[in-house]
Amino acid sequence: MTRAALLDRVAALPPAALALLRDELAARLWARRWDSWTPYPWQVPPAEIETHGMWLMMGGRGTGKTDGCARYMVEHVNGPPCDRRIPGGHRMAIVAPTQGDAVEACVNGPSGLRAHDPRVVLRTTTGGTHVRWPSGAEAKVFGAHGPDDVERLRAGGNRCLVWMEEAAAMRRLAEALTHSAMGLRIGPNPHYIASTTPKPRSEIRDLIARPDVIQTRGRTRDAHHLPQVMRDKLIARYAGTRMEAQELDGLVLDTVEGALWSWDLLDLTRVAAAPPLARVCVAIDPATSNTPESDLTGIVVAGTARVRTPDTTGHLRAHGYVLDDLSGRYSPTDWARRAVDAYHLHRADCIVAEVNQGGDMVASTIRQVDRTVPVRVVHATRGKLTRAEPVSALFEQQAVHLVSSLPDLEDQLTTWVPGETDSPDRLDALVWAITHLMIRAVGNVAAVA
Incomplete structure (x- = not known):
């Protein structure tokens, strides 16, 4: 059968059959992508996440922090329901420096949710912007930049999982953590996942010191999925500098000697x-x-x-x-x-x-x-x-x-x-x-x- 003939047959299908075909093809594509993913060691969720409040993935540029968290959220959606009374069993949140960052990086980006599950649909209504799965599970998208963002988080409702993307870059990180924590109470194990290139902000240092936060860390030089020429270029440019330690090795640095501010x-x-x-x-x-x-x-x-x-x-x-x-x-x-x-x-x-x-x-x-x-x-x-x-x-x-x-x-x-x-x-x-x-x-x- 020629391509043109096949397209004609598809176009002749009734709407219900077209919907079934679309869902079947999306499921097959998702399964193919899902099975082909090879994680870095730092992208593997720690077993202790079941008993801790946050998995904090820190790393340098190109280490797949967003990729690992997106994968985890899709796994969570397709795992046991946190509350069988709600559609799809899961009600989650994604918080990024701005709402646009959340949509661009966490949902639509090459390492976002759609890359791991093409069945994901993004919808914006009077109630906000939501990511939805065919099962009915959803994740609401938030920013953490201005006072209005904080107020939306305050009224954001209850959640079973909160993903904090690029936490160290959030203007209002402390308030975002406070208000999202108050709504983190669905299911037997409500918790955070967080991905960030670290900076020595007080909020990041406080998270690292907390006993309920588990850390994994990746280095740019070990990110073998990143083209070698790009890794070599970044390492050569920043070798021996604080930028290498922070932006490539994912380390939280102490005060710089000689700097006018600390x-x-x-x-x-x-x-x-x-x-x-x-x-x-x-x-x-x-x-x-x-x-x-x-x-x-x-x-x-x-x-x-x-x-x-x-x-x-x-x-x-x-x-x-x-x-x-x-x-x-x-x-x-x-x-x-x-x-x-x-x-x-x-x-x-x-x-x-x-x-x-x-x-x-x-x-x-x-x-x-x-x-x-x-x-x-x-x-x-x-x-x-x-x-x-x-x-x-x-x-x-x-x-x-x-x-x-x-x-x-x-x-x-x-x-x-x-x-x-x-x-x-x-x-x-x-x-x-x-x-x-x-x-x-x-x-x-x-x-x-």
């Missing part, structure tokens, strides 16, 4: 929310090219409080609050639009932009997006260390605070050693913002405004 210092300054603010600015450290390999454009939002309160030295100050980090690789128009959007969202007073590299282009690009936005240009006449030290000192005096978590910014703050590493774009934007808001030059002395 994780302990950032945790001391951290607050859940900012008080009413008197001034807000958006600071930009722009990249000078728009190629995919270009440097990041640093974009940081910060403000100062209306009410003055004591710092650790007893002086009354209008404390600073770091509100957001929007840094990324953008074209000039895109970073200008991001900055202008942040200006309006946070009701800022101005945009502060470094113009050493871009000259008048920086200010004119912003004005092309919105000519009503006030732009204050700054010039880096002093070295990065000279500019950054007074801001670091304000953190040490607990006069500047991080609002919630800003993982990528925090990672750069705690790993930049003056004179030893690349240009810290996020850090630069933070320094410009806090300098503009809080420090004025009085002769050769930096004083808080």
Whole structure:
């Protein structure tokens, strides 16, 4: 029978028969993919997971963390029901840094749920975004980025399994763990699985120290499914650096000697929310090219409080609050639009932009997006260390605070050693913002405004 004739016969089938054929083909495809999967040792669920609260899979780039957790969730769905009273016996949750990340990586990505079970269907309704299986089992998709995400988690309902994807990159990891734990109560063994490239955040260190968390760890150099040329390239680029230990070997690192900020210092300054603010600015450290390999454009939002309160030295100050980090690789128009959007969202007073590299282009690009936005240009006449030290000192005096978590910014703050590493774009934007808001030059002395 020719292909055309076969297609004609299929097209002539009644809807019920077509549905049966589709389900049968999907089941066969799933079985073929399922049986061909070969796990790494660190992707094998520990036997103790039946008696523990979390399986935490940490590893370097390309070690299959998402792949292993997706496989586990599909196994869970096709295993014994956690509660026979609910459709499919399972009601789960997937939490990622953003809801979009969860859909892209955990569901649709090459290592996501659909790669392990093509019968998975993604549905978005007024009740949220859900992953559903033919059995009726479902997993609701959540983000952990903004206050609205936390509120959705708070009202997320009861679950038998929660998958935390890239936990160390979540802006609101602590709140995500708190609210998801309150709903983790379906079945005889409700538990977490978590996948992440580790960072030495307090929440990650706390998880590692917990007796009910089991860890497995994979290294990029051992990820034989990753093309050898890619492994060689990554290892050669980062060999002997902290990036190799953290991003390739999956290790949680201690404080960097010589860095101006430490994780302990950032945790001391951290607050859940900012008080009413008197001034807000958006600071930009722009990249000078728009190629995919270009440097990041640093974009940081910060403000100062209306009410003055004591710092650790007893002086009354209008404390600073770091509100957001929007840094990324953008074209000039895109970073200008991001900055202008942040200006309006946070009701800022101005945009502060470094113009050493871009000259008048920086200010004119912003004005092309919105000519009503006030732009204050700054010039880096002093070295990065000279500019950054007074801001670091304000953190040490607990006069500047991080609002919630800003993982990528925090990672750069705690790993930049003056004179030893690349240009810290996020850090630069933070320094410009806090300098503009809080420090004025009085002769050769930096004083808080």
